[in-house]
Amino acid sequence: DHDEKFYILNSATIIQYIKKHSSLASKLGSPESDWKVQEVGDGNLNFVYIVEGTAASFVLKQAVPYVRCVGESWPMTPDRAYFEAITLKKHGALCPQHVPEIYHFDRTMSAIVMQYLEPPHIILRKGFIKGIYYPCLAEHMSEYMARTLFFTSLLAISTTTHRSAVAEFCGNVQLCRLTEQVIFTEPYMESSNNRWTSPQLDEDVRALRDDEILKVEVAGLKAKFCENSQALIHGDLHTGSVMVTLSSTKVIDPEFAFYGPIGFDVGAFLGNLLLAYFSQDGHADEHNDRQEYKKWLLATIEETWNKFSCKFLALWTSNWDLSAGDAFHPDVYRSSTVRIAAQEYFMKGIFADSLGFAAAKMIRRIVGIAHVEDLESIKNPDLRAKCERKALHAAKKLMKARMSVLSINQALELINSELS
Amino acid sequence: DHDEKFYILNSATIIQYIKKHSSLASKLGSPESDWKVQEVGDGNLNFVYIVEGTAASFVLKQAVPYVRCVGESWPMTPDRAYFEAITLKKHGALCPQHVPEIYHFDRTMSAIVMQYLEPPHIILRKGFIKGIYYPCLAEHMSEYMARTLFFTSLLAISTTTHRSAVAEFCGNVQLCRLTEQVIFTEPYMESSNNRWTSPQLDEDVRALRDDEILKVEVAGLKAKFCENSQALIHGDLHTGSVMVTLSSTKVIDPEFAFYGPIGFDVGAFLGNLLLAYFSQDGHADEHNDRQEYKKWLLATIEETWNKFSCKFLALWTSNWDLSAGDAFHPDVYRSSTVRIAAQEYFMKGIFADSLGFAAAKMIRRIVGIAHVEDLESIKNPDLRAKCERKALHAAKKLMKARMSVLSINQALELINSELS
Ligand SMILES: Nc1ncnc2c1ncn2[C@@H]1O[C@H](COP(=O)(O)OP(=O)(O)O)[C@@H](O)[C@H]1O
Numbered sequence: 001d002h003d004e005k006f007y008i009l010n011s012a013t014i015i016q017y018i019k020k021h022s023s024l025a026s027k028l029g030s031p032e033s034d035w036k037v038q039e040v041g042d043g044n045l046n047f048v049y050i051v052e053g054t055a056a057s058f059v060l061k062q063a064v065p066y067v068r069c070v071g072e073s074w075p076m077t078p079d080r081a082y083f084e085a086i087t088l089k090k091h092g093a094l095c096p097q098h099v100p101e102i103y104h105f106d107r108t109m110s111a112i113v114m115q116y117l118e119p120p121h122i123i124l125r126k127g128f129i130k131g132i133y134y135p136c137l138a139e140h141m142s143e144y145m146a147r148t149l150f151f152t153s154l155l156a157i158s159t160t161t162h163r164s165a166v167a168e169f170c171g172n173v174q175l176c177r178l179t180e181q182v183i184f185t186e187p188y189m190e191s192s193n194n195r196w197t198s199p200q201l202d203e204d205v206r207a208l209r210d211d212e213i214l215k216v217e218v219a220g221l222k223a224k225f226c227e228n229s230q231a232l233i234h235g236d237l238h239t240g241s242v243m244v245t246l247s248s249t250k251v252i253d254p255e256f257a258f259y260g261p262i263g264f265d266v267g268a269f270l271g272n273l274l275l276a277y278f279s280q281d282g283h284a285d286e287h288n289d290r291q292e293y294k295k296w297l298l299a300t301i302e303e304t305w306n307k308f309s310c311k312f313l314a315l316w317t318s319n320w321d322l323s324a325g326d327a328f329h330p331d332v333y334r335s336s337t338v339r340i341a342a343q344e345y346f347m348k349g350i351f352a353d354s355l356g357f358a359a360a361k362m363i364r365r366i367v368g369i370a371h372v373e374d375l376e377s378i379k380n381p382d383l384r385a386k387c388e389r390k391a392l393h394a395a396k397k398l399m400k401a402r403m404s405v406l407s408i409n410q411a412l413e414l415i416n417s418e419l420s
Numbered sequence: 421d422h423d424e425k426f427y428i429l430n431s432a433t434i435i436q437y438i439k440k441h442s443s444l445a446s447k448l449g450s451p452e453s454d455w456k457v458q459e460v461g462d463g464n465l466n467f468v469y470i471v472e473g474t475a476a477s478f479v480l481k482q483a484v485p486y487v488r489c490v491g492e493s494w495p496m497t498p499d500r501a502y503f504e505a506i507t508l509k510k511h512g513a514l515c516p517q518h519v520p521e522i523y524h525f526d527r528t529m530s531a532i533v534m535q536y537l538e539p540p541h542i543i544l545r546k547g548f549i550k551g552i553y554y555p556c557l558a559e560h561m562s563e564y565m566a567r568t569l570f571f572t573s574l575l576a577i578s579t580t581t582h583r584s585a586v587a588e589f590c591g592n593v594q595l596c597r598l599t600e601q602v603i604f605t606e607p608y609m610e611s612s613n614n615r616w617t618s619p620q621l622d623e624d625v626r627a628l629r630d631d632e633i634l635k636v637e638v639a640g641l642k643a644k645f646c647e648n649s650q651a652l653i654h655g656d657l658h659t660g661s662v663m664v665t666l667s668s669t670k671v672i673d674p675e676f677a678f679y680g681p682i683g684f685d686v687g688a689f690l691g692n693l694l695l696a697y698f699s700q701d702g703h704a705d706e707h708n709d710r711q712e713y714k715k716w717l718l719a720t721i722e723e724t725w726n727k728f729s730c731k732f733l734a735l736w737t738s739n740w741d742l743s744a745g746d747a748f749h750p751d752v753y754r755s756s757t758v759r760i761a762a763q764e765y766f767m768k769g770i771f772a773d774s775l776g777f778a779a780a781k782m783i784r785r786i787v788g789i790a791h792v793e794d795l796e797s798i799k800n801p802d803l804r805a806k807c808e809r810k811a812l813h814a815a816k817k818l819m820k821a822r823m824s825v826l827s828i829n830q831a832l833e834l835i836n837s838e839l840s
Pocket residue numbers: 040041042043044045046047048059061100114115116117118123240241252253255
């Protein structure tokens with residue numbers, strides 16, 4: 001590429017960078033003096049610039065050699081941009097309608113240039129805080145998850161392709177380790193990284209750390225995360241990684257991607273829907289008690305799982321005889337009864353994993369290093385703690401019941417029983 | 421190295437090869453004219469030469485670019501020797517008393533020079549056929565499995581080390597695929613590779629292929645094999661990969677090694693002990709009814725599992741606070757009750773996996789491509805079929821009950837109920 005060495009871009013040097021890459025420059029359109037650059041990164045790790053030209057706009061995202069929200073004291077390889085770029089390309093090829101288009105990737109600079117998701121696109125989490133209904137959300141997210149996860153699993157690829165891709169994504173180990181630390185470890189111990197609404201939740205946090213049944217479950221989930229290379233997962237599929245309008249849904253930011261358990265993506269999304277749900281009482285006011293919205297969120301959780309499960313199974317069923325995937329040889333699994341039994345067994349495992357990972361994601365957002373705006377934006381600490389406590393207890397229940405719960409409905413009933 | 425290009429060695433060219441490698445030549449001792457070379461490979465894949473000098477002897481094993489017992493029509497990368505060599509070194513460092521020493525490895529030539537396991541060392545399987553008691557076998561094999569599997573798992577290593585090792589062993593995909601094909605796939609379908617004692621077992625084979633509950637379990641085990649990188653496993657730990665005397669036990673031939681499920685190694689060994697057990701009636705004669713020997717084999721299975729479990733747990737317990745492994749952070753798992761609960765949960769999983777893989781290994785040796793001498797050496801086909809049928813039915817029971825069986829004793833009771 002044009003750049004020989006990595007350097008951290010800023011709004012001024014970005015212009016120079018684009019001029020050196022003629023395809024980007026011509027995409028923006030002349031005159032160059034009219035280009036506008038604006039840093040909009042609100043994430044934890046990277047810098048994101050919107051670059052507006054006369055003919056077009058795009059987003060440039062650059063990873064820096066540290067965790068942005070902490071600073072240089074927490075180093076982190078900028079090569080995470082590579083894994084983000086190749087995953088955007090792979091997932092984009094499998095589900096173009098829900099992944100921003102990539103225009104340019106520069107590994108030396110850890111810079112990705114991609115489609116600008118223009119207003120009215122907003123981050124889904126912000127839409128939930130505002131109480132906006134997204135009628136296509138479950139349909140779109142179930143489509144994205146079903147397609148990206150099915151087609152990168154051994155249901156669709158050979159073990160040759162799989163082991164070679166697994167090996168490549170082992171290179172994203174630093175990001176995996178970050179997840180291990182902040183999701184599966186620190187929430188369950190004393191750590192200066194942790195924080196919670198204190199003193200309101202002090203007792204709950206103590207109980208969490210003393211909950212031995214829960215911690216055994218968490219160990220099982222952590223082992224799955226570290227050892228189970230089921231599919232190319234997004235790896236950070238919370239509601240801050242989804243941008244939406246009423247009719248469009250785009251998944252961004254897969255820098256944590258690797259071959260991991262399918263339930264980690266599904267659970268991340270469902271767990272964040274639950275966090276949105278539990279935060280609603282904190283956003284109720286005289287104009288809107290959020291009761292209808294809460295029902296819609298629960299219905300969306302149910303619809304997302306059920307549609308994901310149906311779409312995933314439909315892809316599987318229509319691919320049985322193509323022999324593309326090595327998991328199920330068509331000559332062994334020819335009868336429809338054995339196929340259905342195998343599919344049920346498989347989906348039961350994905351479901352239990354999804355509930356467990358959803359719970360782990362909820363817990364860490366209440367007692368760990370990184371919180372969510374859904375709850376953080378509730379200014380009254382007593383009210384916030386009340387929402388957080390409900391979410392925490394629901395998550396604990398979910399994690400412990402994950403192997404015995406039989407349907408998403410039953411899981412939501414369990415959570416509702418928690419509310420009463 | 422000295423060799424620029426791979427070529428297939430033979431008894432004559434081996435002498436030239438050794439002369440070019442002075443450390444090997446000086447190990448054998450002069451005069452070179454007294455060196456003796458003998459090909460002894462009885463395995464399926466490779467060539468094994470015993471080289472005797474005046475001062476010392478060693479074994480030279482060469483992998484060729486195909487499956488030896490089939491021929492050039494079944495190509496197979498000779499780079500399997502690389503994975504065998506690095507595994508011998510790793511496992512040898514962890515458990516030197518049960519792994520032959522490596523003297524030399526030449527990746528270009530796919531040649532490993534290692535310690536000659538002199539007579540009275542014989543292949544364990546052959547000892548079982550003769551009815552020889554090995555009083556240290558369970559002790560030694562449990563030691564080998566506990567140490568090699570514990571110290572390559574996330575109980576002992578960081579996720580950084582683990583993902584980098586996983587990535588490297590993804591390169592051994594061709595050997596993994598061979599296992600997938602001959603163990604988890606072909607036995608359950610029509611394939612020209614399959615054979616069985618016919619017509620005696622025709623009906624049993626038909627029933628096996630129609631056993632839908634069994635095939636769903638097999639799919640679960642295959643997924644674990646393909647996706648679960650728990651530890652650096654030997655990958656082919658049958659009783660033909662173990663050489664023994666009454667007091668010595670050495671594990672050879674880890675060319676199928678990769679990061680896979682711990683239960684695949686434990687199950688391979690236990691399953692082959694069960695095959696030895698079920699074959700004994702076919703070796704009974706007027707001098708020895710083999711009844712005592714069968715009891716010893718069952719006792720050895722029990723002792724192997726129990727000692728493996730105890731040793732593995734003891735290693736774990738003594739390593740809790742070293743923080744070398746990333747699976748369990750000492751600050752999260754500080755109380756002894758949570759530690760014990762976590763260990764029980766973990767060992768329960770390993771046990772269920774081991775029973776399942778043991779059963780899969782038994783089944784494939786009766787109806788698949790590669791059979792075992794324990795059964796093949798029973799000349800009377802009716803008698804052989806009787807032994808094989810019992811083994812097959814026991815394996816099917818074991819596979820289906822693997823999640824609910826609580827102890828090795830209970831597993832053996834299940835099998836004994838099969839016998840009566
Ligand atoms: N393609 C895009 N179009 C519009 N806005 C984007 C785009 N990508 C990122 N953003 C904005 O930048 C923010 C941070 O991006 P993200 O990829 O999540 O970075 P990080 O990895 O630091 O979390 C997003 O929350 C969103 O507001």
